[in-house]
Amino acid sequence: MIPAQRQKYNQQFTTEKYKAFINELEKDYKEIPFRVAETPLFIPRALKEKLIAAGEEIIDLIKQPNFKEITQKAIPAEWNVPNENEQPHFLTFDFGICKNQAGELTPMLIEMQGFPSLYGFQVHLANTFRKCFDINDTTSHFLNGFDEQTYINLLKEVIIGKHQPHEVAVMDIDAPNQKTAIDFLVTQKQLGIKILALGDIKKVGKQLFYEENGQQIQLKRIYNRLIFDEVAENTDVFKSSFDPREEVDIEWVTHPNWFYRISKYTMPFLKSEFVPETRFLNEVEEIPVDLENYVLKPLFSFAGMGVIIDVSVEDISNIPDPENWILQRKVTYEPAVQSPTGGVKAEIRMMYLWPDGGEPQLCINLGRLSRGKMIGVRYNADFDWVGGTVGFMEK
Structure with a gap:
């Protein structure tokens, strides 16, 4: 979408370079089970500014004093977790790249979540694109003045808080084997926290523990990646660990109720040129x-x-x-990304961190490319120049 950057990138692209890029991405980690696209996105300044403005409008709604009141029905009664805090720690807003009536590229909100995304992996992905392809420094995958060090510092503040890294774990139903496991591994490398499957955690009284080298270590804070929809038909998994719906002595990052509050449920309350x-x-x-x-x-x-x-x-x-x-x-995506074989549709996820006692801060982004009927892996299995990526935004 920045013509000079796109032309330069496409001229240097080869299948061999792409294979080398994937090898570099997986080196020191494991095979990535989701498709990574052949290209980053190059986001012009005008579109970046619209994306920022759209996100600010949504945050204004979330910060309204009555937000919890209007979203209370979003939380299914059977999944209401006690000890909810006052704010989500993560905000992610997905925008389809479209054209407005003036023929300009513009974002349209597709989805929103008060739930974490690939906050670790996106740094690794952007760095690997730069390492394997010639991309100049007139663009950045960070926003709001962040660089890698200040971003990692904030990520550490949000996820670890006042605790020690060994007292904090990223947790999912089967964390080491999740599709997003590479994000857990990158985050562990960045922050030093544990990676635990649900079954690795045991409840003693109201406290939670995991075992390491024969010792029981108390868990103080959970970086939660478990989506309850995935276990709704099999709640027996909690019997060998702990049930999040019970009173336990744990800090959630982010508390599970925010997954429901900030979701498709929130969209009817938004009235904006950037929201269908x-x-x-x-x-x-x-x-x-x-x-x-x-x-x-x-x-x-x-x-x-x-x-x-x-x-x-x-x-x-x-x-x-x-x-x-x-x-x-319906939102009509503009096939704005020029691949060697035609236009590709794009979606940008704007990713925020919200530290305890602080303000939500726009930090980084995630991109997805699609040729299918919908954005998403299952709809793009037979295409190239599709999949997960990152946006390099004009400074």
């Missing part, structure tokens, strides 16, 4: 006559699961719980 018209399905009094221009999304799902792209009146009438769905105007 979004309504709770149970509040739609008249079905739009141009229903082909809308998409139907379940509130409580992730990774695009359950989304109905080509909506019919019958689809709407068949939904038994319309309060748990949103009807959203």
